[in-house]
Amino acid sequence: MTSNDLAAVMAIENEAQTSPWGVSAFQSSLMAQDVMPVAESAGKVVGFAVMKCASDQAELLTLAVLASCRRQGVAKHLLRFLSDEAKKRQVTAMFLEVRVSNEKAQSLYSGEGFYRIGLRKNYYPTPTGAREDALLYRKDL
Numbered sequence: 001m002t003s004n005d006l007a008a009v010m011a012i013e014n015e016a017q018t019s020p021w022g023v024s025a026f027q028s029s030l031m032a033q034d035v036m037p038v039a040e041s042a043g044k045v046v047g048f049a050v051m052k053c054a055s056d057q058a059e060l061l062t063l064a065v066l067a068s069c070r071r072q073g074v075a076k077h078l079l080r081f082l083s084d085e086a087k088k089r090q091v092t093a094m095f096l097e098v099r100v101s102n103e104k105a106q107s108l109y110s111g112e113g114f115y116r117i118g119l120r121k122n123y124y125p126t127p128t129g130a131r132e133d134a135l136l137y138r139k140d141l
């Protein structure tokens, strides 16, 4: 991802996420040199991910695919790229959080070798003002 991708990334983020990141969050990740692959189809951004590496651990911060391009393996491809990139950086474990209601993403992560290690109560905001639990996942590299 570069700053030139941010308009397309923000359009996907706003469509995909219950609590979307603002553009400044992506800019901060670009500044921090986080691992930020974009998936493209016919020259158009159709998905992206952001992963922060620190020492021997990495955290997947966000991942989304354009609604019209889902169920075509784009997210799997992005996760495999991130795993490979993490291994190159001597990362031994990847972590992520996901909403308990997000069964699609949980199925994606389980299929890509992540396993559940815990739960954070009331971690996410919801549109109704209530809170939602997060499931924590880990993948050993």
Ligand SMILES: CC(C)(COP(=O)(O)OP(=O)(O)OC[C@H]1O[C@@H](n2cnc3c(N)ncnc32)[C@H](O)[C@@H]1OP(=O)(O)O)[C@@H](O)C(=O)NCCC(=O)NCCS
Binding pocket: 016, 017, 063, 064, 065, 066, 069, 070, 071, 072, 073, 074, 075, 076, 077, 097, 098, 099, 102, 103, 104, 105, 107, 108, 109, 111
């Ligand atoms: C979750 C998301 C990233 C999946 O992207 P995708 O490119 O459609 O996923 P893939 O095509 O690579 O599918 C990989 C696996 O995810 C799971 N999956 C994806 N969509 C699913 C659906 N609609 N129903 C059930 N499982 C689903 C399946 O296990 C699938 O493997 P399979 O195709 O072999 O069954 C996408 O739906 C999305 O952007 N959702 C909104 C944002 C989001 O939830 N991000 C994750 C936050 S933690």
